[in-house]
Amino acid sequence: MLSKVAERIYWTGRYIERAESTARLLSIYDKLLFDMPRQVNLGWYNLITINNLEESFAERYSVQDERNVVKFLLGDDTNPSSVISSLMAIRENVRTTRDVVPAEAWELINETTQYVQENLQQGVNRSNRHDFLDNLITCCLQIVGLMSVSMPRDEGWEMLQLGQYLERADMTTRNIDAGVAAIIQVEDDDFAVNSRQIIWGNVLRSLNADQPFRRAMRSSIKGEAVVQYLMTDPHFPRSAGFCLSEMILAAEALPRSDKVIKEIRKLHRAVMACGEHGGHGQEFRDELNELQISIRNLHFLIGRTWFLTDQ
């Protein structure tokens, strides 16, 4: 398979995952804010911080309010991580790999892009935001579902998997990081236990993990249990550990994958050990940050190995 084609499919996987998880994050965030006691000073801008988008946000907006944050993450085409940019990128990537991606997926992607462009305002205004984001998430799931039932399990498929799971592992660590960042802001007062529960419950929901968590962990919602579950659970499809295991399987089916597999294994070990020493303070945040850097490096290694980016 041509490296360029492989690269485009890989990015399609990444962007589909990014669009969906950003939409999910936005859709539950207002609920979190409603539930928080007034003493806790948690704002929309937090979403910018956890995605490391402070700089590009500052270039566009001076006021860090809900409207601007939602606009920036949803419909700002100058933000490469926004939902609309992700969808445009998927469209361009699929347009140039139409012989590999099922034709219906191409049509669906077209429709979704159009839907978002035409209804963007609904997502920005609070009253219709929920419906809009719901539809958007459904569209993303449809695209993924369509690909998974109709794509041959060849190199193209493995590339899609690599992209999707890498993005997902990254997103999971960011979501955990967001939780930890919020926890740190909670002051040790009468509301603290309640606030922590709301925050961690919210992290679980943002990854669609609340139900599976309860079944698997049989625990109340406490920081350690949540982190352990989201980092290491071998069965939950959004746990960082699960994502990396899937990446190993995908890489094993591709040529010249030795180095990449070695790196993923290393990363997998680090994920399984992350937070082992207890405590969810700044130290743990630094650990998560290290993980994100490793994921980034893994991405570059994938590029050098299969997309021949350095030749």
Added chain:
Amino acid sequence: MSIDWKEYELPEGFYDELISSPGNARQPARQLANYLASLTEEEIQSRKLAADSTIKDMGVSFTVYMDGSNIDRAWPFDIIPRVISSNQWEKTAAGLKQRLKALNMFIDDLYHDQKILKDGIIPEFVLKQSSNYRKECEGVSPPFGVWANICGTDLVRDKDGQFYVLEDNLRVPSGVSYMLENRSIMKRVLPEVFEKVHIAPVGDYPENLFSMLASLSPRKGERPVIAVLTPGIYNSAYFEHAFLAQRMGAELVEGSDLVVDKDDCVYMKTIAGLERVDVIYRRIDDLFLDPEVFHKDSVLGVPGLMRAWRAGNVSLANAPGAGVADDKVIYAYVPQIIKYYLGEEPLIPNVETFLCYEDKQREYVLANLDKLVVKPANESGGYGMLVGPHSTKKERETFAELIKANPRNYIAQPTLALSTAPTLVGRSKAEPRHLDLRPFILQGKDTYVTTGGLTRVAMKKGSLVVNSSQGGGSKDTWIVDTSAGKS
């Protein structure tokens, strides 16, 4: 109201492709004309809608790059086909093969001994001042001595009903995908006529293109790796590049997908490493092919590609430098070129052409600018032309100055009476619109001509401009065998 051929306003002084006199269709088009006349207005309208939605579904489009973003546009399509008898087509096809053969011998001669110049058939300065002559290609011998492997020749029919060659496109001619798509649309729109009439199929083009390209492979005995080199998604013909690659099972690549290694071979970057490429059907212009040799800042091409080609390690179709015969001054000499290399009379005539560097001819051109079409020698796509009868005095004065300043760069031709064919206007009215025909000719080991070609129509009443970039549309082209009717 349905179509009534008696009401069809036959244009005076033009040849109509389908209708010979009021109410009478030409023989190969008779069944089609009868069938169309039998349809009600509603039926015609629903066929038209069916065609439009088919075009949308199939994603047939050409891309217009505008305001920093690209827009896919559906190309206007007319559901009334243009019909040519198989008898006439066979003769035309033979003429096209003859022409391309001679042109390839001519190009090969120019890059080797230049006998035709030494024998004084063509003046040397014509070549010296040709902007498409590439010194870098001198002495190279591409497979079978063929430089232009894919040629799109524009034919027009004058009022006498005779086909004339208007121009040869030997660089990167486009449009063949529309020819193929038009046919699949028509099969869905008028299936009843296909049952009754013997319409020659056109679908074998990708197969023939593939065989021709494969025959150029420098690694004999191995399955050749063929790539279509596109400038990318913003190119107006990107749809066609992807279409042809897909139909041939070839790789669609951009310059950045290819590298030339120290062994002077071309490789494409795959996830399994570098894989050697044997034949490149390039859809980018000469000057962007290789930044080591041509435009230094070209990002479309591949550094070292010319080195690999000169070493014979990769075949390029068309070969670099083939465009030298695209020059409209060279065009004027094609009848002599055919005689010189093949010793034959040309089977398809040229349009009468005046060379502005010849004093007498220039005087005539300058005195008759209002009646002539003036063209620059090395432009394509209908740009930079003066159409005399439709020009202003000021435009004519500008062109007179241009011609005097650089006579070698201009030719002039009489305004042609481009033939017409019935074209659907409004809900169910057929009106004459002007058209031309672009068949595609392949030459490698063998020579092949498409069955018919791409018919381009000027959709505006009275307009003679058929280019897609300037409001043209297209029709399906039927080569109909009248001797063996289907029963």
